[in-house]
Amino acid sequence: MVYFATDDFSDATFVIVNAMLYNLFMEQTSLATDAAVRDEYHGYMQQCRVNLETSLANIPLFLSSRVENVQALLLGVSWARGSSRPGKCVASPADDRVPQALYAVDVSRPSVAWHLSCMAAQLCQTAGYHRSETLKYDSPDTAKLKRILFWHVYTLDKGLGLRLGRAPVIHECDIDIPRVFEFDGSGHFKSSTIPTLWVEISHLQSRIYEELYSPAALKSPQAELVKRAMALAKDCRKLEVEAEACREHVYNYLRTANSSDSVDVFLRGDEVQFQVTLTLVYRVIPAPEGSVSRFCDECLDVARKAMKLHQQCVELTNLGSYFRSIYIHWNLLLTPFAPFFVLFCYVIETSSxxxxxxxxxxxxxxxxxxxxxxxxxxxxxxxxxxxxxxxxxxxxxxxxxxxxxxxxxxxxxxxxxxxxxxxxxxxxxxxxxxxxxxxxxxxxxxxxxxxxxxxxxxxxxxxxxxxxxxxxxxxxxxxxxxx
Structure with missing residues (x-):
């Protein structure tokens, strides 16, 4: 059976449809047990990928700040990042034309992702998705959708900025909407739990770059850098306690609901990424006088914990190579995987x-x-x-x-x-x-x-x-x- 459009459609709609079809075919390719069926799904998947890449390569320089354009750019960022998180949304159930989850592909191009993310951030700010004064003129469902899109762009902007060593496009002083990622998920979790923690972690990632690793920060005296790092570490530890409590609540529900192992893997992946972020903070704090290493004990402990958590995630997942690649793209490649480099340096220093x-x-x-x-x-x-x-x-x-x-x-x-x-x-x-x-x-x-x-x-x-x-x-x- 052949399906074709009976009405005109925008470039953004074409991107959204192909992105979601790619996601669907990728999942079916991973789950298929029959080789012939798997090859058929793989062919469909590659066709959608070609359509998607072609569309993204021809995105106009100037776009209107329509919701579907922001959605298309977000999906493009996820294509370029090669990252996706089951349940992470770019839309709201209020609109049956928009996707409910991001998809993943087998490429990771941070520089392209940064370009698309910047475009999405500019559209959001131009349309006032981050301003309560602007959103009050929208219906409740539309305002909620715009807030969800903004916070999703926000998390990518901060994470990619740290990954590439660039200042984020979105500035904290410009935001006056509630810092709540209103994604309802399966309907069993409060909107202020796991998704909102993504926003808080992204905020910390932005602070880490601006206060510790930006060119301006690195001109500061060492004592000032250490003071900032200690303050950031304290904030990270506080958020870590909150995150552990939220995840435990989710784990308990998942056990009761007998849900897919994939959700468990990606929740644990959040823990990995958090420890990676914390490693970058402790890297700035020097080792005690007379130490055989330049890394403080906390930095080494967190790096080892991140590596251990990663191994646990890999051992948990029996979901096939595609789902494993999604986990790796999101949790090991969104930010520089500092634990590996820390332990590499430590081995060189100490022959551990x-x-x-x-x-x-x-x-x-x-x-x-x-x-x-x-x-x-x-x-x-x-x-x-x-x-x-x-x-x-x-x-x-x-x-x-x-x-x-x-x-x-x-x-x-x-x-x-x-x-x-x-x-x-x-x-x-x-x-x-x-x-x-x-x-x-x-x-x-x-x-x-x-x-x-x-x-x-x-x-x-x-x-x-x-x-x-x-x-x-x-x-x-x-x-x-x-x-």
Whole structure:
């Protein structure tokens, strides 16, 4: 049977329909047990993807601030992000033309997502979706729909800003609507629970960039940065307690309702992303005097907790590679996965075998979703290479008595320092002397290290948008083992 439009339709409607059909076919492809049926659904899925990509590539520069345009851009952001969360909405039941859930695809392009997110944020602000004075002229259902759309754009704006190292488009001082994400979900949860926590976490992510990692923040004295980080950590811990209580309520309901395991996985994924965010906060707080590492104990503890929670999520999910890829796109790629980089640096500093094992387990956890996502394949390659680097470095350090291994260790330290993953006090001192200036104070050096680490972290994640087909760790390992 062939379906076709009998009336004219807008470009936004075309994007929305193809996005939701893609989501439907992706789900059926993942659940199908018959190979022929699975291949048929996969063909439909790819057709919708081509339609969607073509439409998004031809979006006009100037769009009206209609609701359907914001919805289409949101779905486009989710396509470019390759991320989706079951139950997370871009619409309201008040309008039967709009989708009830975002869909996921097997690509992740943060720079494109940022462009579409900025467009959506501008439309929302132009139309006053964030202003009570403007919304009072709409019907209750329309006003609610606009608030939902705004808060969804808000969460993407803040998360992508931190991911790409850019200031968000939406400013807190411009918002006067209630900070409540009024998504009713299945109707059994209050609107002020889990969805509203997404808004609060996004607000914290915005503060983390602006107060700790933005160019202006990194010009501040170290003492000021540490003070801000401690205040942010306190706010994060307070929200963590609230989030745990909300999730426990949801878990209890899910057990009673015998719901799909996918919801459980994505709720736990929220925990992973929160610990990732908290890791970025504690990274700014220096280790105690005399510590063997530059990371404070809290930073290491949170990073290890995030890795452990991730492993629990992977072990829980028996939903197929597509659902696993959705989880990875949302929770490991929306923000820089700081725990991996923190533990990588710690292994380089201390040769910790337990943390090296955690890195190896993380890489292994990506293996099951490699075929469903090009970006996950790239993440796997990148993390595998870094794991191999750490393994070889630990081996080299353990054989320091062998003089032939010393140059390898020196070479590693030089490259890792340039990437921002090794302390660079000596380089900072040398630069100051070359410029005829006095040696930098210890606090200035530590702030520079934070900037280098965040930049290196972000740049490594940025490689996921590049061609990594030439990265094959086993060849690199063979070359060094032959030395």
């Amino acid at each position: 075998l337990d943390d090296l094992r955690a890195l190896q387990e993380f890489v292994a956890s990506l293996d099951g979703a490699r075929d469903s996502s090009e970006t996950i394949e790239k993440l796997y390659r990148l993390c595998q290479v870094m794991c191999d680097v750490a393994s070889l470095y630990v081996e080299a350090k353990s054989q320091q008595q062998d003089q032939t291994m010393a140059p390898i260790g020196d070479e590693f330290e030089m490259y890792l320092s340039q990437l921002g993953f090794m302390p660079s006090e000596d380089q900072a001192m040398a630069n100051a002397q070359d410029n005829g200036g006095p040696p930098p104070a210890n606090g200035q050096v530590q702030v520079a290290q934070i900037a280098d680490w965040f930049s290196g972290n972000r740049n490594m994640m940025g490689l996921l948008e590049e061609d990594l087909s030439q990265i094959e760790s086993y060849r690199w390992m063979q070359q060094h083992n032959a030395m």
